[in-house]
Amino acid sequence: MAAVFNLNHPPHIAHWHFIYLSVPNIIVIVVMLVAFALAILLPFPKHKVDRSPS
Amino acid sequence: MSATSDGSGRKNWTVELRKRAVAALPPEKLLPDGQPAYMSSWIYVFGVLSLASLVVLILSGSILALKGPTWWHVTGIGHFFNSMHLWSVELFFFFMVIHLWGKYWMAAWRGGRKRTWITGAVTFLVAIPCALTGYVSQQNFDSQWISTQAKDAMNAVGIGAFFNLLDFGQMYSWHIFLLPMAVVALVAAHVLLVRKHGIVPPFILDGHEQVLAAAASDGAEAAEAADAADAPDGQPEPATEAPAPPTGEPEPTG
Amino acid sequence: MSRAERKREDEQYRTWKGPYRPYDLIREASIAVGVVLAIVVVLTILFSSPDDAPTTIQSWSKAAPVDFVSVANAELDGSSATAGYGPPYNTNGQPQQILGIKPANWFGVTYPIDTAQDYVILPLMTMTSVPGLQNAVKTYTSASSSQQGKWTTAYDSALAKAKANSDGTVTVPGNSASFGPVETMMSSLLADAQSGGLDGNLLTTKQFYQTDYTKILMFLQDDNGDNAAANGGNLPDSANPGYFFNRAQSENLLGDQWGMMNETGSWPGQVWLWLYTFWYQIKPFSTSANADILVMAVMGVLSLAFVLIPFIPVINRIPRWIPIYKLIWREHYRQA
Numbered sequence: 001m002a003a004v005f006n007l008n009h010p011p012h013i014a015h016w017h018f019i020y021l022s023v024p025n026i027i028v029i030v031v032m033l034v035a036f037a038l039a040i041l042l043p044f045p046k047h048k049v050d051r052s053p054s
Numbered sequence: 055m056s057a058t059s060d061g062s063g064r065k066n067w068t069v070e071l072r073k074r075a076v077a078a079l080p081p082e083k084l085l086p087d088g089q090p091a092y093m094s095s096w097i098y099v100f101g102v103l104s105l106a107s108l109v110v111l112i113l114s115g116s117i118l119a120l121k122g123p124t125w126w127h128v129t130g131i132g133h134f135f136n137s138m139h140l141w142s143v144e145l146f147f148f149f150m151v152i153h154l155w156g157k158y159w160m161a162a163w164r165g166g167r168k169r170t171w172i173t174g175a176v177t178f179l180v181a182i183p184c185a186l187t188g189y190v191s192q193q194n195f196d197s198q199w200i201s202t203q204a205k206d207a208m209n210a211v212g213i214g215a216f217f218n219l220l221d222f223g224q225m226y227s228w229h230i231f232l233l234p235m236a237v238v239a240l241v242a243a244h245v246l247l248v249r250k251h252g253i254v255p256p257f258i259l260d261g262h263e264q265v266l267a268a269a270a271s272d273g274a275e276a277a278e279a280a281d282a283a284d285a286p287d288g289q290p291e292p293a294t295e296a297p298a299p300p301t302g303e304p305e306p307t308g
Numbered sequence: 309m310s311r312a313e314r315k316r317e318d319e320q321y322r323t324w325k326g327p328y329r330p331y332d333l334i335r336e337a338s339i340a341v342g343v344v345l346a347i348v349v350v351l352t353i354l355f356s357s358p359d360d361a362p363t364t365i366q367s368w369s370k371a372a373p374v375d376f377v378s379v380a381n382a383e384l385d386g387s388s389a390t391a392g393y394g395p396p397y398n399t400n401g402q403p404q405q406i407l408g409i410k411p412a413n414w415f416g417v418t419y420p421i422d423t424a425q426d427y428v429i430l431p432l433m434t435m436t437s438v439p440g441l442q443n444a445v446k447t448y449t450s451a452s453s454s455q456q457g458k459w460t461t462a463y464d465s466a467l468a469k470a471k472a473n474s475d476g477t478v479t480v481p482g483n484s485a486s487f488g489p490v491e492t493m494m495s496s497l498l499a500d501a502q503s504g505g506l507d508g509n510l511l512t513t514k515q516f517y518q519t520d521y522t523k524i525l526m527f528l529q530d531d532n533g534d535n536a537a538a539n540g541g542n543l544p545d546s547a548n549p550g551y552f553f554n555r556a557q558s559e560n561l562l563g564d565q566w567g568m569m570n571e572t573g574s575w576p577g578q579v580w581l582w583l584y585t586f587w588y589q590i591k592p593f594s595t596s597a598n599a600d601i602l603v604m605a606v607m608g609v610l611s612l613a614f615v616l617i618p619f620i621p622v623i624n625r626i627p628r629w630i631p632i633y634k635l636i637w638r639e640h641y642r643q644a
Contacts (some may be wrong), residue, residue, distance in 0.1 A: 202526070
């Protein structure tokens with residue numbers, strides 16, 4: 001079962017001084033930061049507030 | 055069924071355990087159908103997403119375990135389930151770390167919730183060797199490399215003498231049984247603590263203390279009226295802890 | 309705030325006395341499982357997962373015969389990484405230490421490896437049909453250790469100019485007599501390796517069923533391009549990697565490539581290990597022979613601190629000072 005995208009090749013690397021990060025990993029980190037920011041900033045659907053605690 | 059005391063004056067362990075369990079987690083706390091109104095942020099879904107990822111991890115891992123460690127190298131369907139297992143790991147750590155970030159910035163350990171933080175943090179730390187034992191159980195070049203490199207750290211601190219990353223049989227056992235059991239036990243403790251102590255309330259801003267105190271004292275009557283109107287799915291009051299009345303705030307117009 | 313004040317302040321967060329709203333816990337959990345399952349299936353269909361075939365002694369000795377022979381020679385003369393490792397494999401080397409403490413010594417040798425015997429002598433002794441080989445082995449084993457060292461050292465120096473032939477054999481220039489029986493032993497071992505026999509030999513134990521790959525993996529990882537004893541331990545040398553390390557380097561798995569974080573190919577790896585690998589990149593860890601124990605100590609302390617954040621002053625107050633919480637609970641504050 002072949003994948004739609006073949007990732008079986010060397011990745012691009014961000015190399016700066018001793019920092020050496022693969023682009024796929026950088027993407028994961030960036031997506032995490034974006035997800036965190038969105039989770040905090042995006043409005044949440046409003047609900048009726050009425051009940052006593054069960 | 056509860057029998058009366060056998061008259062010997064000896065404590066019944068079963069009864070003691072049952073009493074303590076029910077006191078800590080009455081059914082309406084264990085499986086509540088209400089949540090505090092301040093939980094209106096998407097950050098709150100990352101806990102359950104972490105849990106869901108763990109479920110998918112265990113399901114995909116169980117299917118891999120059904121057919122044994124060679125299967126995924128030699129069949130397409132096996133490789134498919136292996137891929138599912140690998141991506142579940144990525145999602146598990148992805149959601150768990152964002153959940154952790156959220157909980158830190160909420161200082162979620164407040165109000166007697168320190169053990170909730172501790173169990174969560176330890177889960178993260180135990181998940182790391184659980185993943186490591188998985189990586190060295192792949193039986194491919196990656197396992198060869200990871201095991202021969204990571205062994206130096208194990209050996210340096212001494213545990214390499216009896217935790218041998220190069221021993222596939224041992225690593226596989228730790229990965230599919232011992233460490234998942236530890237993770238599941240920790241997650242269960244973590245979730246039960248969340249159920250027991252509830253979700254941490256927001257920081258009280260200066261000036262808001264008086265507003266909330268006033269609302270709390272007004273709210274008792276409103277709570278009784280709300281309960282009466284709520285008959286079809288009204289919950290019985292919790293057995294031991296007195297219910298906290300709602301503040302009786304007006305419904306938001308939005 | 310005094311301690312008592314802090315405690316009082318903390319108590320008011322124990323129980324929420326405010327409004328609730330309806331909520332379906334089980335439905336939310338079920339939806340979450342469904343969503344995660346869907347994402348996992350989509351990622352699997354799009355990207356699959358890596359499965360690089362393992363290196364075998366056979367594939368190594370065929371692809372890089374001179375490299376293989378030089379490692380085998382190092383195993384024989386005790387200059388390989390495994391040979392000089394110390395516990396848990398042998399007592400030939402000093403384990404890593406921190407503040408003079410060497411934890412590996414507490415537990416001793418639990419996976420004994422005698423590199424000369426296990427990797428060279430014993431496998432050669434099973435090859436009884438190779439003409440002249442058993443005599444060569446006997447000549448070697450009955451010689452004094454200083455004589456053995458003269459042969460292996462001469463052979464090692466000559467290997468720097470050795471050539472791999474198209475038939476898989478290796479031609480080592482120089483005075484054959486100075487190599488003694490070592491040349492015969494090494495060329496026989498190479499042939500055995502290329503036939504796949506050595507893989508099998510190194511996996512065999514007294515038991516029929518085998519799940520422990522310690523011996524063979526230690527042999528493979530000795531291929532770090534330099535004699536590790538001279539390299540200050542078994543730190544991978546990306547300037548001159550051997551076959552096994554070369555393969556790792558091409559996959560960005562070496563230490564100075566932050567390899568701990570990386571997956572083979574272009575798949576995302578173990579991003580959560582960023583802080584573990586970070587320390588290895590900077591001094592004093594990057595130049596220390598005790599790097600592993602030092603990093604484990606630092607990470608041990610930081611992990612403990614992470615677990616105990618609720619108790620750590622300043623750290624446990626930062627969320628109040630940097631009020632991200634005002635964003636999270638903005639609806640609540642608006643209504644209050």
